[in-house]
Amino acid sequence: MTGDHQSLALLLFLAFVALTLAITTWAGRDRHGSPEEFYAGGRLFSPLENGFAIAGDYMSAASFLGISGLIALFGYDGVLYSVGFLVAWLLVLFLVAELVRNCGRFTLADVLAARLRERPMRIAAGTSAVTVSVLYLVAQMVGAGSLIELLLGSTGGAARAWTVVGVGALMVVYVAWGGMRATTWIQIVKAVLLMGGAIALTVLVLVRFHGDLGGLLGTAADRSGHGRDFLAPGLKYGGGWTARLDFISLGLALVLGTAGLPHILSRFYTVPTARAARRSVVWSIGLIGAFYLMTIVLGFGAAAVLGSDEVRQSNPSGNTAVPLLALDLGGGQGSTGGTVLFAVVAAVAFATILAVVAGITLSSSASVAHDLYATLSRRPERTPRSEVRVARLAAVGVGAVAIGLGLLAQDLNVAFLVGLAFAVAASANLPVLLYTLFWRRFTTRGAVWSVYGGLVPAVLLVIFSPVVSGAPDAIFPGVDFQLFPLSNPGMVSIPLGFLAGWLGTVTSREPADAARYAETEVRALTGAGAA
Incomplete structure (x- = not known):
């Protein structure tokens, strides 16, 4: 693109950035700076508002740019991402949303500490949350870089880096x-824009x-270079x-x-009740389901x-398939209609990235301040306000x-990168969460080991x-220390x-605290005593 277009x-782009900064200024003024306000927005959002926000948090650059790109390159196999991302919400709806809202205050560690020893659990859960969040952030950074590089017509990588x-x-x-x-x-504004654009x-x-x-x-198969194999x-x-x-992996x-995912779990704390959390998920499933069906059409389109x-x-990773499709559908290169549609879609995609990175950064900074700092700090003058200050500083560090990891992974597909973050979240956070909520014998050692x-x-x-390493499209293609084939x-x-x-539970000398488990179970199922 050149000139006026x-x-x-x-x-x-600048208009949306200005809008989001205006929202931030409005939301940040006249607030008392308490952890409940900073981490959970005062728990004042309705199920509909929170459902849109959850959808905005979940429908990331991986969804809009990465999945459509993978479908455009690999056909049927790329559809797996759309199906997997959508089916995952059934597990969230039936097993997680309401129970997490009842048992915690701001983070995953709150749920675990409700029945297990607090210090080791907060350290373990906080470390895991920050790791998952950073991996997820890298994917959004890569998507933003690919988008701006296409917009500016740059191929040297400088645009992506900046x-x-x-x-x-x-x-x-x-x-x-x-906050x-x-x-x-x-996220609500972004969800509305993204659904409209899609x-x-x-x-x-x-x-x-x-x-x-x-x-x-049929046309997609013919133009893919793979024939009917594209649809199989x-x-x-x-x-x-x-x-x-x-x-399978x-x-x-x-x-x-x-x-x-820490940034998804934290969204359940922004509503006043567990019932509202469940209704939020229902709203988000409707929005997310419609969106992922559209990504399939866009990918094959x-x-x-x-x-x-x-x-x-x-x-090479297909991250720019949707903006290029918009350019062609609007009239092609050089046309006013194509330029306008391309610019709108690019701005919506950029809005997607900004909203998601804000949610992830907030979640990770909350884990640093509320879990790690609050647990490890022995300063007697520590107060809720000082915890919020630490959270703000943690946002800078995260x-x-x-940014550093995003600069290294610029050539990888964003949906693929998000798949790695999902794998780490499913490995480190899901087992300990399910064991804590449903296994009576579960112990602190088992939780830390998990x-x-x-x-x-x-x-x-x-x-x-x-x-x-060890592959042409690896982060470090010039070296090879690959040991794991997947x-x-x-x-x-x-x-x-x-x-x-x-294993940690069955070998633990510390017996499970039956009374605390019973208290947690009642609280999870009824909401009695929930914050």
Whole structure:
């Protein structure tokens, strides 16, 4: 893009950034700075508002850019991401949402500390939450960089690098100044914009093919370069036993990971009751389900309208498929309609990234301040206000780490990167959460072993996987210290998390506290005594 068209697109970007900063300023003024206000927005949001915010938090750059790109490149195998992300919400609805709202105050560690020894649990859960959050943030940074690089027509990587830095700086401002209240309203605005943009593009794709889904799929297969194999399983995950196991590993991570994501769990604390938390999830499932169905149309639409080769040429991982599709549907390169539609879609995608990184950063800074600092600090003058100050400083630190890792992973698909974060969440957080809520004999040793028994193997397997080295598209393609053949560690690390929790419990000399479990069970099921 050049000239006036590029200026229009940049203007829309700046307009949204200005809007979000205005929301942050409004939300951040006249607040008393208590942890409840900063972490949970005062618990004043309705189920509808929180449902939109959850959807805004969940429908990330991985969903809008990454999944559609994977479908455009790999057809049927890319659809796995849409299905996995959506099915995961059934687990959240039936097993997690209401119980977590009743048992905790601000973080996952609150749920665990309700029946287990507080200090070791907060340290373990806080460490895990920060690790998962940083991995998730990296994916959003990569998506933002790919988007800006396409917008500016740059191929040297400088635009991507500066965008990663800029997004990191913005997310620190959102969290440090506005807290949960600002973050929630940004996510609500983003969810409305994203659904509107996805609906408009889906309608345009269907109009292009006169509502003929068979014609859409047939054209996508023809232009993919793979023929009918594009519509059948195996194009990405069917090359051999390693690829098939990777497919299973990814599926487990996507379906089980959502219930362990810290920034999703923290959203249940922004409503006044457990019933409101459950209704929030129902609203979010409706929005998220409709959205993921549209990503399938957009992915196959990009393959049919543009061709897989053009998508790959723009970005090897497919992250720019949707903006390029918008450009073509609006009239093509150089047309005013194409430029306007491209700019709107790019701005919506950028809004998606900003909203999600704000939510993740808030969650991770809450874990640092409320769990790690509150547990490890022995300063007698520590107060709730000092905890909030630490949370704001933690946002800066988390942002700096995410920026550094985002610069390293710029060439990886954002949906793939999110799959890694889901695997770590499912390995470290889900086992200990389910054991705490449903296993009467569970002990503190079992909980600590469960967290670290899932977290450490998951991170190590990623480090020694083809994602980091030993492959042409690895983070460090010039070196090879690959030891683990799978790109996603979920198939190994998730069972290890459950196994470590069981083993730690059965070998523990400390008996389970039956009274505290009974109290937790009553509180989880009835809401009696919930904050």
